[in-house]
Amino acid sequence: MRYRTIGTDPATRRQVSVLSLGAMLFGTATDEATSYAILDRYVAAGGTFVDTSDNYAFWHNGGQGGESETLLGRWRRSRGIGDEIVLATKLGARPLAPGTSYLDNPEGLSAKVIRESAERSRERLGVDRIDLLYAHIEDRTVPLRETVEGFADLVAEGTVGLLGASNHRAWRVERARALAAAAGLPGYEVLQYHRSYLPPRVDLPSDLDPDGDIGWVGPDLASYLRAEPQLTLVAYSPLLKGAYAKPERLSEAYALPGTPARLAALRAVAAETGATVNQVVLAWLMGGESPAIPLVGFSSVAQLDEALGAVDLELTAAQRTRLDAAH
Numbered sequence: 001m002r003y004r005t006i007g008t009d010p011a012t013r014r015q016v017s018v019l020s021l022g023a024m025l026f027g028t029a030t031d032e033a034t035s036y037a038i039l040d041r042y043v044a045a046g047g048t049f050v051d052t053s054d055n056y057a058f059w060h061n062g063g064q065g066g067e068s069e070t071l072l073g074r075w076r077r078s079r080g081i082g083d084e085i086v087l088a089t090k091l092g093a094r095p096l097a098p099g100t101s102y103l104d105n106p107e108g109l110s111a112k113v114i115r116e117s118a119e120r121s122r123e124r125l126g127v128d129r130i131d132l133l134y135a136h137i138e139d140r141t142v143p144l145r146e147t148v149e150g151f152a153d154l155v156a157e158g159t160v161g162l163l164g165a166s167n168h169r170a171w172r173v174e175r176a177r178a179l180a181a182a183a184g185l186p187g188y189e190v191l192q193y194h195r196s197y198l199p200p201r202v203d204l205p206s207d208l209d210p211d212g213d214i215g216w217v218g219p220d221l222a223s224y225l226r227a228e229p230q231l232t233l234v235a236y237s238p239l240l241k242g243a244y245a246k247p248e249r250l251s252e253a254y255a256l257p258g259t260p261a262r263l264a265a266l267r268a269v270a271a272e273t274g275a276t277v278n279q280v281v282l283a284w285l286m287g288g289e290s291p292a293i294p295l296v297g298f299s300s301v302a303q304l305d306e307a308l309g310a311v312d313l314e315l316t317a318a319q320r321t322r323l324d325a326a327h
Contacts, residue, residue: 001046002311004293006132006232007189012161014086014131016049018286019311020234021304022297023052027071028060030299039075041301043085045308051192051234051295053090053136054121055102063098069124076126087125088190088234090136090166091117102137103207109139111150118154134164134192137208138172148176152185164190164234167208170220191225193217195235195292197244197281197323198262200253213253225290235285235292239307244277258327265326269319275309282310284323 007013021042026035039050052072055065069089075081092109093102094117107113122130133154135147154160165173165188173188180187195217202213217225217233225233243249247263270277285292298304315323 001048001308003048004232004291006293007162008230009186012155012186014161016086016293017047018293019047019282019307020049020051020088020293020295021047022236022295023050023068023072024056024297025060025068025299026052026056027067028057032071032074034300035071036075036078037301038298038304039072040079041304043079043081047308048084049086049088049293051088051236052125053093053134054117054124055090055094055136058095058101064095066094066120066124069121073124073126083131086131087127088132088134088164089121089125089130090134090192091121092139093136106137106139108142109135109147109150110142111146111153114147114150114154118160122159129158130160132162132164132190133160134166134190135168135188137167138169138214144172144176145179148179148183148185148187152180152183152187155186162190163188164192166192166236167215169209169214170218170224173221174224189230190232190234191221192234192236192295193221194237195233195285196238196240197266197284198240198250198254198259199256200251201256202253204253222290229290233290233292234295236295238281238285238292238294239278239296244281261326262323265323269315269323272319273313273315275313276306278306279310279313280315280323282307283313283315284320286310287315288320 002018003015005015052068056068058065094107095101096105151163177187194215202216202218206213208214266277270280282294285294296307
């Protein structure tokens with residue numbers, strides 16, 4: 001396994017594995033025995049960065065979520081896991097009542113919600129401090145300063161380490177970070193967004209934003225990350241739910257003129273390296289000028305083992321150029 005540091009403050013920064021394990025479906029679609037087997041294999045391979053959310057996975061049973069955090073708490077206790085494993089969770093998108101969702105009834109990002117939701121997450125996870133806490137989705141009904149100060153209060157109290165944001169417009173991230181910096185408060189240092197080798201069409205209205213896909217790393221966010229190298233990008237859903245191995249699974253968002261050429265380049269590099277297409281995608285994300293930490297969820301140990309094979313896959317400059325230039 002290889003590692004990198006997230007965060008800048010010596011008091012809160014952490015060293016994490018370059019491959020993050022997504023626990024979204026643990027305790028719901030992925031049963032406990034399988035979840036434990038995946039977690040055990042990940043840790044045995046040197047993995048140290050596990051990701052969840054307080055709303056995972058509410059859509060599987062019509063509830064409010066929390067099953068993933070609860071399972072991780074049980075697993076930690078059963079294995080004697082301490083702070084050697086960095087746990088990241090999110091708040092803001094938990095439905096306030098069963099049968100609702102983050103689209104019509106989200107908990108939001110008020111100072112009260114931030115405090116109470118973080119406390120519940122700590123209880124479910126069985127930790128005194130959450131290593132990394134994200135604002136899961138935007139809440140434009142609450143003054144941004146209130147959200148910034150609400151998160152900073154938890155860092156000051158020692159119940160949260162690092163702060164992050166997911167599914168926010170780049171200008172909202174920058175505005176929040178500027179407010180924090182001006183007040184001498186900790187701000188977002190880790191950004192979790194959807195990124196993969198194949199770019200989708202992102203201009204169509206989405207559930208979260210009428211101006212298009214708010215979760216994808218578009219040009220504005222890519223430029224922002226390039227200008228702020230101290231920020232860490234965690235890239236969720238990098239393997240497009242298995243669509244690289246089975247392109248027929250690609251949604252209409254990927255029906256773009258450049259998709260066939262990029263898939264052909266990907267297959268060519270995979271053949272050259274003896275790797276799978278999934279491994280090449282993960283290696284492409286991990287390296288390069290603006291490296292990301294791929295966040296991948298698995299339903300079997302075999303899928304995890306394939307991804308682990310990407311950790312030591314080094315793409316040459318020529319191979320990266322070929323992949324990047326395909327369009």
